[in-house]
Amino acid sequence: MRRCCVIRLLLGLAMLLAWVAPARADDISAAGRGVVRVVTIAIVDGEVVGFGHGSGFAVAPNRIVTNAHVVEAAERYPGNVLIGVVPSEGDKSYQGRLIAVDADRDLALIEFSGIRLPSLTFYNGPVNEGDAMIALGYPGNVDLATARSSADFITPLSPVRSQGVFSGRRNLQGVSVLLHTAGIARGNSGGPLLDGCGRVLGVNSAITRADDGDASFGFAIGNDEVAAFLREARQPMPVNGVACTSIADRLAADRSEAEQSRAAEEARQREAAAKAAAERENAMDQALVDNFAMRENYLGAAALLLVLGALGLGAGGLFYSRGQQREAVWAAAGGGVLIVGAFVTFFTRPAFDPGAIEGAARVVVPPPAAVAGGIGKMICTIDPARSRVTVSSTQDVAIDVSPEGCVNGRTQYAETSQQNWQRILVPDEEQTVSVLEYAPATRTYSTTRYLLSASQMDAARKLRAQVKIKACSTDPASRANLAQTQQAIRTALPQVFNERLVYRCKPGG
Incomplete structure (x- = not known):
């Protein structure tokens, strides 16, 4: 009972003292939201006798x-040592179990x-x-310099980042490790070592001794x-x-692609x-030829009729002179x-009208040809040259798009000014907003996270919560x-995506 009181007291202090650091819009900050402080509290007879993190x-x-x-200590004395999980955001801590x-x-x-918590992705x-390489964690020397009480150790706080470079692979007591120069200290143990996209390269575990001014390296x-360990624990590994x-390279590539497209x-x-x-010049020439030929045809026809009419009058006079009045x-x-x-x-022969000829010869510049068949069942394959992949799978995606923007028979997309279909997904239990967009004209599907x-x-x-559509709808309003x-x-949303x-x-079945 006294142990529970101690835990409540510590958690209560954490809630009173908790604060959340402003988030930075980059991949490392995003990964940091899945980094935690791990605290162990040793209790004997209701009294806190040991503390580690x-x-x-x-x-x-x-x-x-x-x-x-x-x-x-928690593995050795499970009945006397509690494990606390302190996230980087929020206002309280949580009890964990091995x-x-x-x-x-x-x-x-x-x-x-x-x-x-948002899961981190491993890079293989x-x-x-x-x-x-970037290390994230809670170095003890920083905590000792800034903590005012033990409650600060269970107060949600953003992890500390430090940067270095990869120095090679080594074997440490039979375990394959990465040697790096990112600054870590006691307390960083168990924290992730990340690449520039916020993906896990390894788990920080030890540092070299730096006596007499020697440079310090991390393992x-x-x-x-890690994969072998998680496989044995039957824990899937993203x-x-x-x-x-x-992001800078991706945005630059997008600008270059847009410029090339323009x-x-x-x-x-x-x-x-x-x-x-x-074509207009040829049409003008042809129109002139046709106009001239038509005028000549009319003139020829008029001359022929005139000659035939004269012959008719002559024949009438001849019949009249012979007394054949009826025939005359x-x-x-x-x-x-x-x-x-x-x-x-x-x-009534056609007149020479330059305006009419020009109108008949006018040619319209055609718009870009759209790809036919952009509606229906589609199989979509990742385009690495146009993508920035950090945490997601790159498997093929199957979609079924109706002419009204209903995707897969259950999700309604909205029209955009570019005549594309777009839907923004805001899940309840993830810290990711996804902008999904499909362009029927080019058969391009994109997910921006x-x-x-x-x-x-x-x-x-x-x-x-203001979205009224819960299913597909044919109602334009x-x-x-x-x-x-x-x-x-x-x-x-932030100006820059992750x-x-x-x-x-x-098209696919």
């Missing part, structure tokens, strides 16, 4: 990895409840000497060892092997205009009609309301 990070919403030596320990690899897996691609347990592209469109317009001009009347009448027809044909802080997610969820609400969410997956789609 290290770092850890989420591999699932309710599970974290840390070093075995961080929780060694579910797997590997002393040889110096790894442990802790489970907790009461909060869901190549790492080269000199590559930049991080390699991902191959993995990504796509090379890291910085240049290609301008070249297409120039080519189309030149072709249209040539018919011949003279026919000749007269032919002569009248000749005058009518002559005066923003890894947000808890406060930013709360704001996005409040805006999402409902889709317009969806588009308006989504625009409000989009405006509230991840963008771009897919090329083709």
Whole structure:
């Protein structure tokens, strides 16, 4: 009973003293939201007799990895040592329990409840000497300098970051480790070593001694060892092997792609205009020829009618001289009609009208040709050259798009100004806002993700609550309301995204 009172007291102090550091809009800050402080509290007869702490990070919403030596006391004295999990955000801490320990690899897996943390992704691609690496955790020397009481150790606080480079692989007591120069100290144990995209390269576990001015190096347990440990613990491991592209490089590539697209469109317009001009000139020439031929035909017809009319009149006179009056009347009448027809044909011949000729020869520059068949069932494959992949899988995506923007028969998308379909997803139990967009004209599907802080997610969820459409709808007014609400969410998002997956789609079953 006294032990519970002690825990409540410590947690109560944590809630009173808790504060949340402002979030930075980068991949390391996003990864930091899944990093925790791991605290061990030894209690004997209701009194706190020992206190220790290290770092850890989420591999699932309710599970974290840390070093075995961080929780060694809890493994040895489970009835007297409590494990506390202190997230980087929020206003309280949570009690954890050991579910797997590997002393040889110096790894442990802790489970907790009461909060869901964003899981970090492991990088299983190549790492080269000199590559930049970032350590996240809670170094004890910083805590000793800043903590005012033991309550500060269970107060949610953003982790400390330090940067260095990869110095090679080593073997430490039979365990494969990464040697690096990122500054770590006691308390960083169990924290992640990250690449520039915020993906885990290893688990920090030890440092070299730096006596007599020697340089200090850090050791991080390699991902191959972590994978073996998690496999034995039957814990899935989120993995990504796509090379890291910085946000700056991705944005620069996007600008270059946009410029190339504009240049290609301008070249297409120039080519189309030149072709249209040539076609117009040819059409003008042909129109002139046709106009001249038509006038000549009319003049020829008028002359022929005039000659025939004259012959008719002559024949009438001949019949009259012979006393054949009836035949004379018919011949003279026919000749007269032919002569009248000749005058009518002559005066109704086509005039030379440059405006009419130009109108007949006008050629319209065609718009860009749209790819047909952009609606229906699609199989979409990742386009690495246009993507920035950090934490997500790159497997193919199957979508089924209706002409009204209903995707997969259950999710309504809203029209955009570019005549695309877009939907913004704000989940309840994840700290990620995803902007999904499909362009039927180019068969391009994209997912843009923003890894947000808890406060930013709360704001996005409040805006999402205004969305009235819960299923697919053919009502234009409902889709317009969806588009308006989504625009409000989009405006509230950071200017720079964390991840963008771009897919090329083709019809598929």
